Amino acid sequence: MLHIERLTASVGDKTILDGLDLDIAAGEIHAVMGPNGAGKSTLSNVLAGRDGYTTTGTVTFEGGDLLALTPEERAAKGLFLAFQHPVEIPGVGNMYFLHTALNAIRLVRGQPEIGAVDFLALAKEHMARLDMDPAFLSRSVNEGFSGGEKKRNEILQLSLLEPRLAILDETDSGLDIDALRVVGEGVERLRHPERSMLIITHHPRLLEFVRPDRVHVLQAGRIVRTGDHHLARELEAVGYGAAAAR
Amino acid sequence: MTATPAGLLDRLVPPSPPSPRAERGRDWLAAHGLPTTRDEAWRYTPVDDIVGALEAAAPAPASTSQVSRSVVDALAGDHGGPRLVFVNGVFEPRASDAGGAVDGLWLGNRDGMRARPPSPRAAEDQPADGFQALNWAAGRDVAAVLVEPGAQLDQPVHVVHIAAPGEDTTANHPRTVVLAGPGSRVHLIESYVGLPGPSVTNASTRIVAGAGSTVTHHRVQDEAAAAIHVGRTAIDQGARSTLRATSIMTGGHIARSALAIGFDGTDACADIDGLYLPLGHQHHDNVVTVDHRASHCASTQRFTGIVDDHGRGSFSGHVLVRHGTTGTDAHQSNRNLVLAPTAQADTRPWLEILADDVRCTHGATVGRLDDDALFYLRSRGIPLEQGRAMLVAGFAAEIIDAITPATLRDRVAAAFAAGRGG
Numbered sequence: 022m023l024h025i026e027r028l029t030a031s032v033g034d035k036t037i038l039d040g041l042d043l044d045i046a047a048g049e050i051h052a053v054m055g056p057n058g059a060g061k062s063t064l065s066n067v068l069a070g071r072d073g074y075t076t077t078g079t080v081t082f083e084g085g086d087l088l089a090l091t092p093e094e095r096a097a098k099g100l101f102l103a104f105q106h107p108v109e110i111p112g113v114g115n116m117y118f119l120h121t122a123l124n125a126i127r128l129v130r131g132q133p134e135i136g137a138v139d140f141l142a143l144a145k146e147h148m149a150r151l152d153m154d155p156a157f158l159s160r161s162v163n164e165g166f167s168g169g170e171k172k173r174n175e176i177l178q179l180s181l182l183e184p185r186l187a188i189l190d191e192t193d194s195g196l197d198i199d200a201l202r203v204v205g206e207g208v209e210r211l212r213h214p215e216r217s218m219l220i221i222t223h224h225p226r227l228l229e230f231v232r233p234d235r236v237h238v239l240q241a242g243r244i245v246r247t248g249d250h251h252l253a254r255e256l257e258a259v260g261y262g263a264a265a266a267r
Numbered sequence: 268m269t270a271t272p273a274g275l276l277d278r279l280v281p282p283s284p285p286s287p288r289a290e291r292g293r294d295w296l297a298a299h300g301l302p303t304t305r306d307e308a309w310r311y312t313p314v315d316d317i318v319g320a321l322e323a324a325a326p327a328p329a330s331t332s333q334v335s336r337s338v339v340d341a342l343a344g345d346h347g348g349p350r351l352v353f354v355n356g357v358f359e360p361r362a363s364d365a366g367g368a369v370d371g372l373w374l375g376n377r378d379g380m381r382a383r384p385p386s387p388r389a390a391e392d393q394p395a396d397g398f399q400a401l402n403w404a405a406g407r408d409v410a411a412v413l414v415e416p417g418a419q420l421d422q423p424v425h426v427v428h429i430a431a432p433g434e435d436t437t438a439n440h441p442r443t444v445v446l447a448g449p450g451s452r453v454h455l456i457e458s459y460v461g462l463p464g465p466s467v468t469n470a471s472t473r474i475v476a477g478a479g480s481t482v483t484h485h486r487v488q489d490e491a492a493a494a495i496h497v498g499r500t501a502i503d504q505g506a507r508s509t510l511r512a513t514s515i516m517t518g519g520h521i522a523r524s525a526l527a528i529g530f531d532g533t534d535a536c537a538d539i540d541g542l543y544l545p546l547g548h549q550h551h552d553n554v555v556t557v558d559h560r561a562s563h564c565a566s567t568q569r570f571t572g573i574v575d576d577h578g579r580g581s582f583s584g585h586v587l588v589r590h591g592t593t594g595t596d597a598h599q600s601n602r603n604l605v606l607a608p609t610a611q612a613d614t615r616p617w618l619e620i621l622a623d624d625v626r627c628t629h630g631a632t633v634g635r636l637d638d639d640a641l642f643y644l645r646s647r648g649i650p651l652e653q654g655r656a657m658l659v660a661g662f663a664a665e666i667i668d669a670i671t672p673a674t675l676r677d678r679v680a681a682a683f684a685a686g687r688g689g
Contacts, residue, residue, distance in 0.1 A: 069646050072638070096648035108643040112661030121657070122647035129648070161661070162643075178647060 022047045022217045023087075023186055028078035029242070030060075030067045037063040039242030040078070045186070048214040052228055052253065053221045055239035056261045061221045062105060064239070065190040068219075069102035070095050083185065096122075097129035099185030103175040103192050109163045115174070116158035119144060123181055147180045151207050169200035176207045187211070188219045193227035205230020225253040238265050279326055279438055280404045292394055292403025301397035308396075311581035311613050312523045312552045320436055320467050320495050321401075327355035327430070327437035329407065333462060336362050339427055342489075343458035344678045348422030349374055354429045355439040357408045362427075371418025371451065377408045386446070395527065398497050402471040406440040412455060416448035416477065423454040423483075423672060430461035430468045430494055438467040445484075449477035449505065454485075456675060459498065460518070461490040470498040478505035478532055485675060489518040489682055492547075496522040506532025506561070513670060516543040516551045517682045523552040530557075530564040541570035542666040542679075545578030545610070546686055556585040559622075563594040571666050572603040573659060574610035581613040584629070590621040599629040604662045606636065660684070 023045040030038040037060045045051050055061050067074050070092035080087040083098060090098065110118070120140045127134060135143065145155050151173050163171050172192055179187050189208065193201055208218070208231050220227060228236075228250065236252040237244045238261065245265045246252070256264045280293055301318055302309045334354050339362050351374055352362040358376035365374050373379075394400035410426045428441040447453050459468060468490065476482045482502075490496055496519045504510055514524050528537050543551035557566045572580040582601040603612035614631040636658055644654035663683060670676040 069642075071642055091651070092642060092645035093648050093650050093654075096646055102646050104643065104646075108637070108640045110637075110640045110643070110658065110661055112664035113657055118644070118647075118657070121653070122644075122649055125650060125653070126648035182647065 022049075022083065023219070024079075024081040026079045028067070028076065028080060030063050030074045030076045032074060037242055038067065041239075041243050043237065043244060045217045045219060047217055049234045050212065050218040050220065050231060051235045051237065052233040053219065053237045053239050053244075054223070054225065054253065054256055054261075057223065059239045060242040061223070061239055062190060065102055065105075065188050065221055068188055069100065093125070096182070096184075097126050101179055101182055101184035101187045103172075103179055103187065103189045105191040105194065107163045107166075107171040107175055109161070109166075111161050111164050113162050114158075115160055115162050116141070116144065118162045119158075119178065119181060122178070126182060144177075144181065147177055150210070151177055151180070152203050153177060168195035169197065172196055172200065172204055173207075176204055180207065180211060185215065186217045186219065188221065189227075190221045191223060192220070193222055193224060201226060202230060225257050228253045240265050275322055276404070279321070279324070279401065288392070288403050289406070291392070292400040295394045296397055296400040296404055299397060299400070301401070308525070308554055308583070311583065313521055313550060316521060317467070317495055317497060320465070321438055324436040324438040324467050326405070327432065327439040327466065329355060329357045333431055334359060334362055334429055338362070339429070342429065342460040343425070343427045343487075344674055346423050346425050346456055346672055346674045348420075348424055350425040350427060351376075351410050352427045352429065353408060353410055353441055354431050355437070356406055356428070356441040358410070369420065371415040372420055372424070373411070373413040373415075374424065375411050380409060380411050395499060395501070398469050399471050399499050402440040402442055402469050405438070406442045406471070408442070410441070410443040412443075412445040412453070414445075414447045414451040414453045417450045418448065419452045420454065423456050423675075425456045425458065427458045427460065428468065428470060430459075430466035430490060432462065432464035432466035434464065436465040436467060438469065441468065441470045443470070443472040445472070445474040445482075447474070447476050447480040447482050450479045451477065452481040454483040454671070457484070457486045459486075459488045459490055459496060461494050463491045463493070465493045466491070467495045468497070470496070472498070472500040474500070474502040476502065476504045476508040476510055479507045480505065481509045482511070483671070484510065484512045485515070485670060486513065486524065487515045487517075487675070487679065488522055488524060489515075490522070491518065492520060494519045494522075496524075498523065499525045499527070501527045501529075502537075503529050503531050504535040504537065504564075506534055508532070508535045510535075510537040510539075512537065513540040513542075513666070514553065515541075515679055516553070517679075517686055519549065519551075521550045523554065525554040525556075527556045528558065528566065530559055530561040533561050533563045535561070536565040537567070539566065539568045540666050540669060541568075541582070542572075542663055543570075543580050544573050544663075544683065544686055545580045546575045548577045550579045552581045552583075554583045556587065557597065559586070559588040559592055559595045559597060562592045565596040566598070568599040568601075569666065570601045571663060572601070572612050573606065573662060574603065574612045575606040577607075577609050579611045579613075581615070583615040583617065585617045585619065586627065586629075588620045588622045588625050588627070592622045593624040595622065595625045595627070597625070597627045601631045602662070603631075603633040604636065604659065605633060606659070
């Protein structure tokens, strides 16, 4: 599904990712954990195609060169990034945004467009599972949403767009325990043999609801240790420095 | 002000002014002339180009066979209510639909107005500037909308001013008068549109909102690509009156819209929206003045500019709170989106507060498209150009979504999308 080899990323003369290797097979859930400044957000940004980074190394996604694609091409190919800080877009209705995104992706995939009526029903069905008020559809994208509402809106998009690889960037940050449960259960429900997930996080909180197949420790721009879900507990108990040294 | 170019009066103004107002306009213009960019209120407007076009212009022909109902439908739309159509400033009954008798509403032109008792204040009016003086002196007709006290009009009244130039530049001077009686409710749509060709439209609109009246006014300037437009709208509000005004500018080559609102009685309020979209080499200027000369009135200005290519847009917003008034609530915002390095947006808030008990805010922004928002849309599979279009439309949505009726809102949205290549 995703194969990353010797990936470096820099901004100006500052190297942030420094020879990162990572393999995620279909259906697996991986967690990348690390302290602030380790390069977690850079990893998600580079994978999703944000401008501003100079990269070397290779990233192969579904057999093709991921780094050669535009952000929208990556999305159409099945990559999804749940943002750490979802962007507020005044004046653009949430429903219009979701509907446009879904049809843009379906168009590239050769699937027929979904009409407005069918889309509304579909969106409401997904929202009900995430305990979201349908009123969120008629508001502007993320505008005035609380932190928890924004994160739920991300998971709603994840659920509607049905990606092959979902990257969750600090999705657990800023959530209270109830919101964390809803989001965590929402993610767990999306587990599928054909869908992989990469959970990028500072805290292991979300991992109480979503059990990862592999846990990686990211430090100074590279993976320094890999283990199973027990590693997350260990990190919480002894901290990144000590865990990385073992 | 400068001396009026020699010959301009002779060429554009009829030798014997048809009314005392026309005579006042001619005398005022002869004495004071047209404005220049040295005049503060005209500093952003290429007024020399406008005067140059006027100097070369001939009076527009009074009648033209080019304007049928279907042409008016295509240019300005049909918004359900009565429609008065003026071509080159002269009433065109064949394309109009005065709508039979609507209770409490009188629609007409100069001929009909002559049969009515003159308004007492009309005799004292003085022009605000040389263009308005020229409008009075050279104008040949007037669109009149008179609403009786207490009348509640459900359907919008649509006044359409069409510039129908020939091969050479022609000048026309449409005038509109709206008197909303005390306690009445009226929705006026003013459309300024045109057939292709070089024209100069010099428009003047006067609205008097009686005590306790509710007036909605949508002014849409969507003239042809070669058109020059100078418009002035003066709205006087009585006590407890409510105004919702919107000014949309999509068309023309050089266009300036001045809006002067004055509170003559207490406890009145005005919500004033504006949207301007200069593209190509278009130039759109907005000059808004809100005169809080009565106490306990509230005004809110929301103007949004989207400038692209070599377009230039400006907003000058003057709030005047007079000495001796109290309880004024005045707000102003001007947001600009600059989409090309060659485009330019100017914003000039001017708050002149001569009273103590005032709540007054203003804000102005000039920015580019939000890269983070664009990346967010693209990361969801929305292609770059479509994402840009969504963000630009979103920037204008606050103003467009508030437009009524839906037929006009859809029309403005379509003109917006067409201009943006959407």
